[in-house]
Amino acid sequence: MAAAEAPEDSGSYVLHHLTNLKLDLRTMTVDPQAHGFWVLNLDSVIFSLVLGSLFLFVLLKAARSATSGKPSGLVNFVEITLEFWENQVKEVFPQANPLVVPLALTIFVWVLLMNLMDVVPVDLLPFLAGQAGVDHLRIVPSTDVNITFGLSLSVFLLIIGYNLVFKGPIGFLKEVLSHPFGPWLAPVNLVLRIVEEIARPVSLALRLFGNLFAGELIFVLIALLLAQARTGIGGIGLAGLGFVAHLAWAFFHLLVIPLQAFVFAVLTVVYLSTAAHSHSEDH
């Protein structure tokens, strides 16, 4: 176990688990200490892409064998998921265009898969990677703000796009300047609107990141407890406590994982729906 390297130094163990495998794009070297914008979190990117590709692979496989006859197991599963999101979107955003359902489906499944990496034992893959000579590895992409912001900023761009498409540039501008306090308080309206629009992607990204990061951190701490149990005096008691704590947290986390994926996808649909829906029609 990675903790075995420095069982006495819990701080560095935790820190080690929270450090990405970084690729400095300026020097093209792997450097965990790299800073600045032109750095790639290789582990996040690779796991994110692999999981996303897995999603696409399953989806395309289902698409190839989709028939109007009796659906087989995999196709059935995909169809249930798809139908679930079609119904969600129909409920929240009735005038949705064809982009919304695939968007929600992609977000939900992808985020779910990324979150599910959290139940893989925290030391398993980093340990294997360590044997292969890779010293840092974070396997849960959704505990990386870059990944969650990557999703939420894309959603943010789509919100702006939907505003422009559904209301027209003039209509959008008019709405930004005249709501909620009327045209005489245009600057206040503008500031409020900017805050509102920025709050959305930030809250989307930080909610997911915060939940998953906290979850991972707790798993790391529980693992630390177990690692120290060997050297402690009441080792068995500590190990038992760690085992119970790990089990309890894993159960709880199994609720958090799909919930966060669902919340991210549903909020995306809701935001797009409000973007398409003119505020002036409310009154």
Place this chain on the structure above:
Amino acid sequence: MDINATLILQMIAFAVFVWVTMKLALPPISKAMKDREVRIADGLAAAEKGSKALQDASTKSDEALKAARVQAQEIVGAANKQATQIVEQARQDAESEKTRIVASGHAEVQREIAQAKDALRRQVSELAVAGASKILHREIDAKTHADVLNELAAQV
């Protein structure tokens, strides 16, 4: 925790994934689902039509059966009537035959009575002649007294 180029790559990957999902993966699945919906709807409609046709057919067969029953009753009625007619006719024929036979019997009897009367009359006249001739002891010329004899016979 710093923001870096991972963000850009993630956005690009996201766009690609959504695009592939929208353009390549979902259309065949959605189409299959819609086709299936249509097929199920068609199947249900066909079943509905079949059951309706069945109902129609059973109504029609009921009607045909009823008509056949009515017709059968008519035929039986007509046959009964005809039978009574035939019996009646036969009775009438027999009645008239009887009357005729009785009448002819009567006529025969009458004729025989008349014949017998004639014969009797003739015998009476002969007896009368014979009696008279015995009484008179002399032969009466039957020829000359034919007028008298005939008159006598007519009187008997």
